[in-house]
Amino acid sequence: MSTNLPTRHTTLRSGHLYYNRRVPSHAQRAFGPQLRIRIKDQAEAERLTRRLNDLWAEEHVTLPIDLQALLAATAPKPTTLTTIAAEYVEVRGIQENPTISSALMLAELSGDIAIQNYSRQDARNFTQTLLERGMRSTSVRRRLNCLSAIFNYAYAEYEVAGRNPFARVLIAREGADKVRRLPFLPSELPALYDACMVSEKRLRWAVPVLGETGCRIAEVIGLRRADVAKDASHMAICPHTARRLKTSGSARDLPLVGPAREAMRLLLATCEGEFLFPEYLREGEILATHAGNTLNKWLKRQSGGKTAHCLRHTFRDRLRAVECPLELLDALGGWSSVQGAGRRYGSGYSLEQKREWLLRISLARI
Structure with missing residues (x-):
């Protein structure tokens, strides 16, 4: 059964946008004969249409779907660096620094952009800039580890394809400038x-x-x-x-x-x-x-x-x-x-x- 219908299932009433769509007969047991749900914009209608097309392409559709949950699942997620860094801290339940400050440093140098748009050159530039500012290599490594953790989280949770640009970054003469922290007697x-x-x-x-x-x-x-x-x-x-x-x-x-x-x-x-x-x-x-x-x-x-x-x-x-x-x-x-x-x-x-x-x-x- 073909379900590749164009996105034309919206109506505007009293200033509110609604998604209205007739349900194919083989899916009515799960969805009922007609769908009607309030949506935010046409882009949300496009995403809902694509997901419903995928669901209804199956020959047997028997499980009811929570449409609000479906909308939430298909909504685009914020992927800018600082947004994901804040989310990572919240999910992990850890203190903000040095994770947040590391993300802000990178945003200052390369911009607060979608996380998939950062490159290995951004990592090299970040490393070199901190060293030139006089930061010890051990501190630079700590910042790199924070950023690598943020990127690992984003790549997994947001299904970003590619290699983590902040993984295994080399630091010239790492550890040579280390100052040993002496304890009290x-x-x-x-x-x-x-x-x-x-x-x-x-x-x-x-x-x-x-x-x-x-x-x-x-x-x-x-x-x-x-x-x-x-x-x-x-x-x-x-x-x-x-x-x-x-x-x-x-x-x-x-x-x-x-x-x-x-x-x-x-x-x-x-x-x-x-x-x-x-x-x-x-x-x-x-x-x-x-x-x-x-x-x-x-x-x-x-x-x-x-x-x-x-x-x-x-x-x-x-x-x-x-x-x-x-x-x-x-x-x-x-x-x-x-x-x-x-x-x-x-x-x-x-x-x-x-x-x-x-x-x-x-x-x-x-």
Whole structure:
């Protein structure tokens, strides 16, 4: 049976466009004798006609179709870089940066265009420009990896044909400019924590929490009062509308011991409202980068150039020194584990098990 009919099935009534079409006899069991649905424009009618032609070309049509869902399925999807980058972040449930900032950098250099129109030359130009701006090769690689992930997502979800132009991009002398991030010495921490606790600046009280839990800056700056036990004995690192997490594996419960608990008590006692650091909340979003820049500026003066992220390196070294099991170590820091699928079985480590190991590296023992 031929169903290759021209698109002439629209009528305009009271300013609204409708799609009207008689259903072939062999498909009336599923669709009824006549179709009538409100549509947006003629282009939508064209797409609906093509899909119905395909459906009705089959000899036996017995399953009913949700026409609204069919319209949604045939609608053209936005494919510009920044739109897909935002969608990718939303679907993955990860924090926006560096993914969004990488997409904006590329859009600045090559334009915010349909993702299938980018080429390998755009990737080369992106790489060379960032290097010329003084960005280290490790940072450039991180940006390239973000863009490659966006393109992989777009190629899969939007059925884009071709090769990912940001996959396996070569960087000249990659790693030669790497600067090793030195951790703090455990013996340096007591004086650093004391300097933080006597300060009147609340942001500095976050330092003992960072140092004794291994958290990332955004994880602590984005804490809500509801995420912390009333007695400051433990806290939950979890995503919320004002702050995403770096990865899904970053969500975790952590005990607070020693200086971390003392600092958290101060933060709870002095904060007003829902968030522990409301001064870094703007338009419903936690500005963790702003907080990190401010804190790192002070930390560098105190420690000869070390930053808050160095505390995270120190935390892992301290746990290594007491021979903490690798799986537990990763669970404490929210690091990705390489131990296989078995680690995901069960409920994981309890707060008391985690507390036991954190007490082993408590400053009271140093």
